[in-house]
Amino acid sequence: MDLFTASNVTKQYAAHKALERVSISVQEGTIFGLLGPNGAGKTTLIRIINQIIAPDEGELLFQGRKLLPQDVEKIGYLPEERGLYKKMKVGEQALYLAQLKGLSKSEAEKRLMFWFSNFEIMGWWNRKVEELSKGMQQKVQFIVTIIHQPKLLIFDEPFSGFDPINVNLLKEEILSLKESGSTIIFSTHNMSSVEELCDHIALIDKAKKVLDGNVKEIKRQFATNTFEIRFNTFEVELRTILPASFEILESAIDDELRIARIRLPRAAGPNDLLTQLIPHVTIHSLNEIIPSMNDIFIRVVTEQKPES
Amino acid sequence: MRKIFLIIQREYLTRVKKKSFIVMTILGPLLMAAIVIVPIYIATTTNEMKRVAVIDETGFFREKFNDSDNIKFHYLKTDIRSAKEMFSHGEDYALLYIPRTDVTLPTNAILYAGTQVNINVRSYIRNVMSRRIENLKLEAQLRDLSTDKTKPIHVDDLLQSIKTSVNISTIKIGADGEEEESYPEVSMILALFGAILIYFFIFMFGSQVMRGVIEEKTNRIVEVIISSVKPFQLMMGKIIGVALVGLTQFLLWVVLTFIIIIGVTSTFSTKTISDTAQQQVTYQQNQVLNPGQLITSGQESEKREGVNHVLEAINTINFPVMIGSFLFFFLFGYLMYAALFAAIGGAVDSESDTQQFILPLTAPLILAIVLAQFIIQAPNGTLATWLSMIPFTSPVVMMVRIPFGVPYFEVAISMALLLLGFLGTTWVAAKIYRTGILMYGKKISYKELWKWLRH
Numbered sequence: 001m002d003l004f005t006a007s008n009v010t011k012q013y014a015a016h017k018a019l020e021r022v023s024i025s026v027q028e029g030t031i032f033g034l035l036g037p038n039g040a041g042k043t044t045l046i047r048i049i050n051q052i053i054a055p056d057e058g059e060l061l062f063q064g065r066k067l068l069p070q071d072v073e074k075i076g077y078l079p080e081e082r083g084l085y086k087k088m089k090v091g092e093q094a095l096y097l098a099q100l101k102g103l104s105k106s107e108a109e110k111r112l113m114f115w116f117s118n119f120e121i122m123g124w125w126n127r128k129v130e131e132l133s134k135g136m137q138q139k140v141q142f143i144v145t146i147i148h149q150p151k152l153l154i155f156d157e158p159f160s161g162f163d164p165i166n167v168n169l170l171k172e173e174i175l176s177l178k179e180s181g182s183t184i185i186f187s188t189h190n191m192s193s194v195e196e197l198c199d200h201i202a203l204i205d206k207a208k209k210v211l212d213g214n215v216k217e218i219k220r221q222f223a224t225n226t227f228e229i230r231f232n233t234f235e236v237e238l239r240t241i242l243p244a245s246f247e248i249l250e251s252a253i254d255d256e257l258r259i260a261r262i263r264l265p266r267a268a269g270p271n272d273l274l275t276q277l278i279p280h281v282t283i284h285s286l287n288e289i290i291p292s293m294n295d296i297f298i299r300v301v302t303e304q305k306p307e308s
Numbered sequence: 309m310r311k312i313f314l315i316i317q318r319e320y321l322t323r324v325k326k327k328s329f330i331v332m333t334i335l336g337p338l339l340m341a342a343i344v345i346v347p348i349y350i351a352t353t354t355n356e357m358k359r360v361a362v363i364d365e366t367g368f369f370r371e372k373f374n375d376s377d378n379i380k381f382h383y384l385k386t387d388i389r390s391a392k393e394m395f396s397h398g399e400d401y402a403l404l405y406i407p408r409t410d411v412t413l414p415t416n417a418i419l420y421a422g423t424q425v426n427i428n429v430r431s432y433i434r435n436v437m438s439r440r441i442e443n444l445k446l447e448a449q450l451r452d453l454s455t456d457k458t459k460p461i462h463v464d465d466l467l468q469s470i471k472t473s474v475n476i477s478t479i480k481i482g483a484d485g486e487e488e489e490s491y492p493e494v495s496m497i498l499a500l501f502g503a504i505l506i507y508f509f510i511f512m513f514g515s516q517v518m519r520g521v522i523e524e525k526t527n528r529i530v531e532v533i534i535s536s537v538k539p540f541q542l543m544m545g546k547i548i549g550v551a552l553v554g555l556t557q558f559l560l561w562v563v564l565t566f567i568i569i570i571g572v573t574s575t576f577s578t579k580t581i582s583d584t585a586q587q588q589v590t591y592q593q594n595q596v597l598n599p600g601q602l603i604t605s606g607q608e609s610e611k612r613e614g615v616n617h618v619l620e621a622i623n624t625i626n627f628p629v630m631i632g633s634f635l636f637f638f639l640f641g642y643l644m645y646a647a648l649f650a651a652i653g654g655a656v657d658s659e660s661d662t663q664q665f666i667l668p669l670t671a672p673l674i675l676a677i678v679l680a681q682f683i684i685q686a687p688n689g690t691l692a693t694w695l696s697m698i699p700f701t702s703p704v705v706m707m708v709r710i711p712f713g714v715p716y717f718e719v720a721i722s723m724a725l726l727l728l729g730f731l732g733t734t735w736v737a738a739k740i741y742r743t744g745i746l747m748y749g750k751k752i753s754y755k756e757l758w759k760w761l762r763h
Contacts (some may be wrong), residue, residue, distance in 0.1 A: 014759050034345070047746070050535045051535075052531070052534050052535060052539075052746070060550055072535060072536055073536075077531075077532070077535040078532075079528075079531040079532060079535070081526030081528040081531055081748060082528050082529070082531065082532060083527040083529045084527065084529055085322075085523070085524075085527060085529055086523075095534065096318055097533075097536070099314050100311055100314060100315075100533065100536040100537060101536050102536075111658065141532075144532075188452075216658065255502075294604070
């Protein structure tokens with residue numbers, strides 16, 4: 001079931017179009033990656049989902065019905081540009097933000113106590129935010145984002161400003177949130193985290209959605225039927241034993257073994273390659289080359305360029 | 309509604325807990341109390357002899373102005389024109405002119421002086437005149453009663469009917485003989501004081517709103533908050549929260565100032581006030597028997613009366629009206645400006661970028677406070693009337709005018725226009741604010757602001 005859908009969302013700023021007929025649908029209990037180069041319109045879409053700005057056109061559905069103003073209490077949002085009141089005490093501030101999300105004071109207090117002790121920052125409750133390290137502030141920020149147990153969580157560039165240790169911590173938290181039933185939308189430039197975390201992605205470029213779907217399916221779709229083989233026969237010229245339709249992309253020598261990347265014609269499979277090679281060489285390994293999300297991202301975005 | 313209340317609460321509490329707020333709360337009343345107490349102190353300590361020339365065209369006050377400790381009266385026989393000429397060259401402190409009246413008893417007098425007339429001198433003259441006229445009225449009443457024995461005597465009515473208030477206008481004569489009407493000191497002080505206070509409050513609390521908005525923007529917390537509440541709620545919450553801080557400060561100032569003034573003056577004036585009250589009673593009782601008694605007793609307590617004169621003058625000011633209108637013009641003047649201050653805060657990235665917007669915004673306020681000294685000379689002139697109608701200047705200019713008396717309908721129109729001004733600026737500000745707070749790292753021009761407004 002879709003927890004959230006946006007259909008044909010358009011947003012025009014004075015001179016430029018920020019979003020043009022963008023549609024996404026986010027399944028309940030999954031992690032949805034919103035990708036795209038800088039200035040593509042991701043943050044605009046996220047702000048529209050958070051009802052910070054209104055779309056010019058398009059329909060937004062939440063839990064199967066129209067998105068309502070009070071739904072902000074069911075959404076948790078960690079913006080890209082985020083911070084806290086520097087002069088305010090940590091606990092007081094967390095309480096304030098939790099209450100703004102609709103929690104009663106006592107409930108907010110109870111839950112904050114739990115999370116603060118969970119993150120081992122209980123001792124900071126009465127300290128001012130400016131005394132905290134950046135990583136510590138991010139933790140507080142994360143807590144107040146999820147404190148009201150939102151159905152939908154939106155993280156805009158959540159990893160920016162985190163060191164690698166905290167990035168891992170955050171990834172674990174995001175995965176455990178997913179396990180506990182939350183639905184998550186997040187936008188990022190960090191493609192490796194997309195592969196680790198996301199079930200679905202949508203790629204936005206120049207205000208338009210250019211790609212979306214299940215991560216595994218997209219990768220398969222972008223696979224080029226290329227295989228990497230390692231073998232130990234040095235005197236054979238590969239070109240002479242393979243049919244012309246088998247394209248050799250790369251050939252190199254690595255210590256003991258030779259490595260080659262071969263793109264197969266559409267109809268051929270790995271077995272066809274092996275049948276051709278086995279009579280001549282000793283195969284050590286064969287792997288299919290699956291494009292990384294990074295490759296796909298670059299390919300899609302650069303392919304878009306000439307159109308503009 | 310609950311959320312806007314939460315915002316108001318945060319804005320209010322974080323500000324009143326600040327050290328600067330507490331310091332201001334203590335320093336303000338000390339300053340204000342000083343403004344009230346120092347003139348009293350001066351009034352009671354100056355012993356310089358003042359010569360006052362008297363031209364009494366009515367003849368009612370012949371030999372009635374007795375010299376006091378520091379006022380010497382001498383009567384002139386010339387007409388007023390030559391007296392004025394003589395005055396500019398002579399050494400007299402003031403020239404009292406009581407013009408002839410045909411039918412009624414004289415209740416108007418003009419006091420010419422080279423400088424502002426000392427409040428003591430004026431009070432003394434007013435006292436002498438009103439008592440003399442009250443005596444005359446009483447005599448007339450008693451004559452009536454003695455001729456018509458059948459008429460019942462109501463003492464209260466009688467006392468009421470002889471009560472007289474004398475109006476003394478003061479005119480400043482310059483060295484070149486130029487004349488200029490001057491207004492009672494207390495009204496002038498109050499006018500300037502109220503105007504400066506409003507100016508200062510709007511500026512101080514308006515820029516607090518602006519700084520608060522900039523703080524939220526530079527701290528990058530604003531987007532977190534507006535994912536929970538509407539930008540308009542955040543803006544209004546902040547404006548109202550700061551307004552409450554301003555009101556708290558003002559009320560604390562008023563209360564503390566009164567406590568200080570009462571504390572200081574009671575050390576030497578509680579006795580005086582009750583004395584005077586006593587005197588008044590005995591005077592009214594004894595008057596029939598001994599009409600001359602009062603002035604003598606007045607002389608004895610002249611020094612202590614100096615204090616009372618100032619307090620009396622303060623008492624003539626209608627404080628509920630003053631404070632009521634101050635609160636209205638402060639509140640709505642502030643609300644109108646604060647919305648625009650919030651818009652500026654939302655549009656810029658840091659406080660250093662605000663200058664180009666603050667100056668045009670506050671220009672009307674600055675103009676109003678600069679013009680206040682001229683308005684005070686002609687509080688009902690055309691300029692004053694217009695400026696007290698335009699919402700951008702009316703809070704300050706109205707405060708200048710009110711102590712001198714302004715027709716109620718003018719105040720009502722001014723208030724209505726200010727209310728409209730507030731709604732207008734809030735509408736404009738909300739549009740700029742909600743776009744501005746999401747823009748980072750962009751230098752904003754007026755052209756840009758115009759675009760946001762039309763969007």
